[in-house]
Amino acid sequence: MNPALLAELLEARRGKETVVLATRLGDGAQVLLRPYGEHDGAGSAADGGWPVAEARRALEEDRSFVVETEAGDVFLRAYNPPVRLVLVGAVHIAQPLARLATEAGMDVLVVDPRSAWATPERFPGVHLVHAWPQDAIPGLGPDRRTGVVTLTHDPKVDDPALVAALNTPAFYIGALGSRGTHGKRLARLREEGFGDEALARIHGPVGLDIDARTPAEIAVSILAEVVAESRKPARRERA
């Protein structure tokens, strides 16, 4: 790889751009594709015989693979921006969850209107948003690579967060709370006008069932479920 191209790739990653590094295996020719870019890439790259549509598929499935082209085999390395995880409630469980999710490469945000909870001391290096979730979440613009987890089990914080999340294409929505708590929560959301299909998007009780007890263990179970959900598009493709 040309060092200038490596620098361009690193710059794109730091800027959280969505890019694909295309490498022609026969002669080592390389180009950085921006399949969603308005100005850069698509037109001229397609002219150069680079597989732009396949590059888009690699990004959508968050997978890297070799495709055959008229100019020979091309390896497409998809670089999506990190998965974003929005934690609602700067509670104890949010602390190990923020750490573990960061370690797994995710961008973590903690939303809590109570500034005494969402402090830099409790969440070093984590982006803290001191606002009510109904005000904060729409502004964050959750997309298909964003997960939202409510952790306060206080309906006046969690419910508006879930309502806001259900109105977005977030790939994961989880709500902490027992089966009983979750049942009551679903009943309240139903009164807000959400149907079965919408409510089925909420993972509750949150996380994989690993008999977690401590905050760190519960964080592991939630993170495991978030990872599993994030991989579903690629999994469907392999099946």
Place this chain on the structure above:
Amino acid sequence: MHVNADEDVLAQAAAWRGGGHAVALATVIGTWGSAPRAAGSHMAICDTGAFVGSVSGGCVEGAVVHEAREIMESGEPKVLEYGVTDDMAWEVGLACGGRVSIYVEPVS
């Protein structure tokens, strides 16, 4: 700011290169059966023999480092294949029984 593991590998490759070293980048381009690192996983190799990242569970990294040093000298990229059908399976094969295809290129 947190950087994920593959980004660290690329950044390290750039840093070695910036320090005047010869550098190679190895990338998993395909896997068959069970393989511990998915396509796209990176490993950077410095001419000092130092390396970061991984392309398997530790099974073939030694062989890749060896090949990488030749590629730094020749300047020609190469596709390496490792798997149970490989002659060297016992020495550098994948204990998991999978097969992996790795693209190794000079950063130059």
